[in-house]
Every structure is written in structure tokens, then in C-alpha cells.
Amino acid sequence: MKRIGVFSRDARAALQQAGLSGRTGTNRRDFLKATGALIVGFSLADTHKLSAQERAAAGSPPAGQVDSWIAIAADGRVIGYTGKEELGQGIVTAQIQLVAEELAVPVEHVTLIYCDTSMTPDQGVTSGSQSHPANFNHENLAQAGATAREALLQMASQKLGVPADQLTAWDGVITSKNDTSKKVTYGELVGGKKFALAVNKNAKRKEPSEWKIMGTPVKRVDFPEIMTGRMEYAHNVRLPGMLHGRVVRPPVVGAKVMSVDESSVKDIPGLVKVVVKKDFVGVVAEKQMYAAQAAAKLKVEWSAGVGLPKQSEIHEWMKQQPSRDGLGVDSKDTAQMLASGATVVKATYLYPYQMHASMGASCAVADVQGDHATLYSPTQGVWHQRSSSAMILGLKPENVRVIYRRGSGCYGINGSDAVTFDAAVLSQAVGKPVRVQLTRKDEMAWENYGFAFVLEQRAALDAKGNIAAWEHESWSPTKGARPLYMFPGNVVTGGLLGFPPQEFKPGPAAEPRRYNNNLNSVPSYVAGRVGDKEQGTGTIKSEKVLTHVVASPFYTGPLRSPSRIQNTFAHESFIDEVAAVAKADSVEFRLRHLKDERVIDVLKGAAKLANWETRPSPKPGNSKTGIVTGRGVACVAYEGDNGYTGIAVEAEVNQDTGKVSVRKIWVAIDAGPITNPDGLRNQAEGGALQGMSRALGEEVTWDSEKVTSIDWRTFHSLPLGFDIPKMESVLINRPDEEATGAGETTITVIAAAIANAIYDATGARIRQIPFHAERVKAALNARG
């Protein structure tokens, strides 16, 4: 079997065998030397000379150079370097397809190296559905690949004396179309040499019509290792002499360390050190069990906490806080239109704090030796982690190397960044490699939660029952975020060490200068006029979107579809409410107010798949008791233009208990040209079910001083045992468009589709997530 060289456990094993394990000085040349001989089964050692200086840790390989992205081994094997990492979304396989396509080699002949600050380009964070847009359009990895292919053809043309347009390339061999005896390999042309070329923005990318590898359902290259327990996750990193650390988080939010009684753990075998820095407390022991015991047993006197707003009043509380305001659009006439509208519809939607609640409590391994550090981290942003960790350690960023190792799926920012800081601090304190495993409670009580939201909607209908004006106003909390390059205080460990989160400044809204619907605060159905241009996806000209951000008592951060999921829940529920008032069909009413073809197509696509029957909601003839079913629909242009999805669901409501079960899900998705149809389908399906779990049961809970949703008994994720709805999806391929994001689209729309289905089934409108049985039952009772 051909080994596909994803930089995984074997790479590290190779580094270790080459005596390079985990040392900051290891650079890409060392890697190639080590791996060329030991992993990939071909020798790069003496032939592929990359300048060590170029790979110097002072900066990332320059994005404008082909050599930063693509290297050719002597045997024609292709190596890609990328700053977009595998989080479970399948992007490594997709990027291997991209490199294979552009360089005309089979996927088995591509090695992809990702997210190591000593080797790969700085592409910021792998997040925000940005990997496809970043690397598959007309810059970065895609364009470097195209430039490399053109350069190879040019070199071959010179060498063979055949015009480049009469040459063809496959599997590392360039051959004359007219005389197949005339050929030369990639290895003969550049193996062992640099391209020394700038990425040419005019290099011609392979047309989708020519694709052989892109656009096909290539299987995930990492699954054979994953399914058989061979994949090295961050949790599995083991370094020689490595110790085990655990952290002791405050018992309540805002508590400060008053004193620590180290004698309380003196009997723990193999205890190496108790580490206290400001409010950060951790322990290091020789074995994991003893580290866990020491963390549990250590006597720490903490101050009282800061107290928390009542959970039941959090939404009202948010509306009373000083806020930083923003205007998405403002046609200045909505108040007047609402005052004079034939009919006015108003509704308020509430969204809870939710959490990433990753499958694995986060884990990282740090090796801090003197003024150098190597961090094995599941962070989504290795370059951010490098700089922010350097701040925490008091080291120069160039002396810190961050090597990505997979964690469990994170969907934003789980405990990965914090635990990397934890490991770094503890390793520095003991001068040895330290692995820190967070507990489930450490993870859940202190991660950066997804935003709670209050979302108010107001619409005026004209005499024909069309929407004449739409006002949207929201409140959401913020504290911290990803640590970025210089804000370690954006996550809990940085905060405990005394770093503040990024400053929050309340202030009034400025007039919008340009249209930006990145957060989907602007509904799909309004015109989106800023200045003299309409850039929205809808037709309603009287429009106002006003947002208020307030200070949060908890750390917050991006959770899959941050703000987009909350805004879209409100928009797509509200359009249905207005449709019901207008006695119109939910699909037809949406179409009346849409002008963007791609939104229209995904909406129609989902409706067609669902055999949508045109009629108003609620469904006629349903009983007011017992089990009833209904259907709901929703759609979105994710971030305004970064992926499109329409979704229809059939839900069942047990009106005696309030229990909601989703029976069927139909999805239409458009993410531009499709790289890997099966990967896209996997993301669409997983996103829909994850969104369903979030809609039906997920919520952060707390009491007067601390978070109380701290494990899988107190935080409710649908297990593998629940009744999984039947799912069908249609993928809309748009080869002539730019690649967009895909992974956050279905999750964004499903909550509203379910709420709309509940209404269709019962006539009761649920405006607050999660739709747990008591809440649904209360809404059913209120229906009368």
C-alpha cells in the first residue's frame, strides 16, 4: 500500500529517530531530510535543498513564493505546505486533491504538511469556513500549484525542445504529445532545486471541466489511521521524560487565589511541583493519575467570586448593559413605515449561551527548555498560538515553535488554546516536557462559549400582504475570543495569569460605510442598501439592522456559525411568522422577497427534494392532542455570500409531553465548485444533526456564582442512540463561481426549520432555544 504522507505520527517518529524530536531548531530542511529517508520512502535528503535561512523561525515562509507552498522531490513526488489544518472537516484530503490536480499527479503521490510554525505558511486561523475560499480560488496553495505546473512545463519545453502547448503532464512525467519518446520527469527538472519563483496570479488554474481528481469523492486519506487507532492526536503525543500536569481552576467565576497549601499534597507519590502564578494554579507529577489526584487534593483558598446574573434573566440583563452598537443597514424610514403599515408583526427570539463541548477534554504537550519552547497543540491557529504563548512565557516568538496535533472536533474555540498555555506554563516551571489533560469540568466550565442573544424583529405588511419594512435589533455578550497574536487574556489561562481580554468599549453606532453581512445580521429578504448600492439578497427597501454588543460574564468565542446561527434562527423564524400572518406558503412567501439566484435555488432545491406542498401553516386538520407532524423550511446565504443552503424538515411533536423529534431532513447546498462531493455531504449532514442537537437540548447553565453544565449529564448532546432523521441532500455544483465555505451552512438554518415545523404541526410558535420538552409544552398550553 502506498503511504500517503500526511504529517502525522510517523513524521514525528521520524523526527525523533533523526534526533530532532521537538527541538525548535528543526526546520523544513531537517524535516525533509528526516522524512525523506524514513517516512515517505524516497530520498529527499541530498537533493531537495531548501534554504535553512528561508525557513528560519523568525517568520513564516512568504506567501508570495511558490517554494512556500510546493516542493518537488527527486522522484516527482509532490509536497504541499499549507496553513489550513485538519479539524475533521476533510480539508487535508481536499487540499491534497487540489495539489494533485494542479500538478497532475495521483493523490497518493502528494504529501501535505500542515500547520507547523517552522515549516508552513502563516494562514492565520483555520476557521470561519475560510479554507476553501483561501486556498482553492486564485491565490495561495491553488495559485502556487498552477504556477508550479506552468513552470515545470516551461522547463520541460526548453529541455525537450518542444513547445509547452504540445506537452502533457501526468504522474510527474512531462511528455511530448507528438512524440512520446520525448519526456522528462519533475524530479529531473526541479527535484532538489527550488522553483525560486513568485506565485503568478495569472497562472492558469485547471478548469473544472478538465478536473480528474478535484470534484471526485476521494476518500479521506487519514481514515485508515483513524479507524485503527494509529492516528496521533495531541492526546497521544508522548515525549521522552515527559511529565503530567493538571490545572486547578477557580471554584467560581472571578475567584482569586488567596493562598495555596502545598503541604496538602506532599503525600502524593511522584509529585514534582505545585505551580502558582497569580490566579493560575497547576500541578506536575510523574504519572497522570497522581497529577489528577494532586489537582483534586490541593488546598487552595480562593476569594469569593464576582457573582453572575440570574440565568432566567440573562436576556433582560443583556438589554440593560452598556453596549457597543452597530448599524448593518438603515434606510431611515422604518419607524415611519411601521407606524403606518397595514399590519405590523413583532416577535422576540432568545438564544442561550452554548458551548463547543468537544468530545475530548483538551490536551497539549509543551517542552520549554531555557529560552526555547516547542508546543504540540490542537489550536486552530498555530501562528497565533506561537506569539501569544511567547507572551505568556516571556520568550521571543521566534524561539517558540508550535506544531499542530489534532484534537477532537472543536467547531470554534474549545479548550485547545487555553490548555496549550497551561502546558507551556507548567513545562517552563519544571524545565521538562509536560502534558496537560484538562478534565471534563475544566473544559466545560471555562471554555469560550457561543453567544447568547436577544433578537427583536418588527415588520410592516402592505395591503397585499407583502413585507414593506423590516427592523431587526439584537443584543449579545462578549468577553475574550481567540487569543490571536497578542491577546492571551482572551481565554481563561491568560486571564488567570493576569492578561486582560481584548478591551470592550461601549459606544454608539456609526452610519454604515459599506455593506457587510458577515454575521448574517441583515435578513436575506431586505435590499441591503448602503450608499447608493443594494448588495443584499432580498427586495425589501425599508430596512434597519441595529446590533448591541455588551460585556459578558463568561468568556465567549466563535462557536460554529457564531452570531450567524442566532441571527438566522430569528430571521428564518420571523419570515415564517409573517408568512403565517399573510396566510401565505412559507416557500412562496420567501421567494416573493428574494432576488439572489443562489438563495432562491437552494430554497427551491430543498423544497423540491421535500415534495413541498404549497399551503399556509399551520397544517390543516392536525389534532390539538397526541402526536402530530409538520414541515418547516429555512435558507441562508452564509455570511451574505460564503455558502448557500436551503433546508426542509419534517418534525413530530408529542403534544402530551412536548417532545420534538425530527424525522426527515432535506438539504440543498451550494458552495461553488465542489472539490469533494462526499466531503461536502458529510459536512452538510453532520452540521444539520449538530444543529439539531443544539436546537433541541444544548444550553450552558449556571447558578449565582458558577457554571453548572460541566459534564454529559448536565449538558445534553444527542448520543448515537437517538432516532436519527432520514437525510437527503442535493449538491448544487457551480464550477464557474468562486469556492465558498460549506461547513457552517446547514447548522445555521436547521433551528428555524424545526421551529417552523413545530408551528406547522401545532400552531404553537417556539421562540427560544433549546426547544426542550417543557418549553414546547408551555408553548402548546399557551396556544389554548
Place this chain on the structure above:
Amino acid sequence: MAITLKVNGQSHSVDVDPSTPLLYVLSDELALRGPKFGCGLGQCGACTAIVNGTAIRSCVTPVSTVVGKEITTLEGLGSPEKPHALQQAFIDEQAAQCGFCVNGVILTAKAFLDKNPKAGEKDIQQALSGVLCRCFSHARMHKAIGKYAALSSTTIAKGGAR
């Protein structure tokens, strides 16, 4: 103290406190990567191992209780080069995303189907009621398990082994 464990058909001697959770022994002493720390509370399945044919949560199982028993981890089923039929079904169905949970899903299903070769869809669903996947690859996982179950019950009917 020295403890001898039989893991994936091989004997290992480890020097650990007998109360150490089996998970720590498997991952720290034996460097196995299949079993994972998910919650440390026995609530999610990520740490699952099969002990004498039964799926157990190794994070809450003291190592002293499994001495002399046959312990199987995900690595013990098959390898990337030669995956077990159930692992192959997961590869065929592309049934995962991040893959952190598959240890619990595959081993729980394997132990259950070994004991209940004629189990139907609902039985399998029930058997997995305490296993989590936060990427929500549920549908594909059930499809993979169903395919394997159908395949292996046929094999058993023909007198073959699972």
C-alpha cells in the same frame, strides 16, 4: 507494583499503582492511541476497551480489575494496512469527521454484535445510547455498523468467525 496485562494478544508488565485507571495504563504506559480521554467520567465512550468480550469504560476501570483478562483496543482489531471488517465498513462509509469518538463507537458496536449477532437496527441503536459523537456523524456510523452486522451475521450463519 508490577502488574501483568494481556493487551491485544500480548503480555505487558507495567509498574503502576493498582488503582490506576486502565486508560492511563493503556495510553501512558503502553502508548496505545485507540483509547482516548473524553470525559474521565465514563459518560462518553471515547476510552472504551473490550475486556473479556465486554465493552468497558477504561477511564473508570482500575487496572487491578482487569489483570489476567483479555483486553482489546482499537489497534487490536486491525491495522491501516489490514483493517478489521468493521473498521473497513467505517472507511467505506466515510463514517467520521474528527475521529476522536470512533474508538468508542467501533468497540462498543463490536462487543455488542459479537454477543448479539442477530441484532437489528433498533438493538444497535440502543447499544450505542451511551456513546457520543460531537461531529454528529451518527447516520454514517449507523450505516457502517449495519453493513458490518449484515455481513458478519451472514458469515456466522455460514460457520465463519467474526
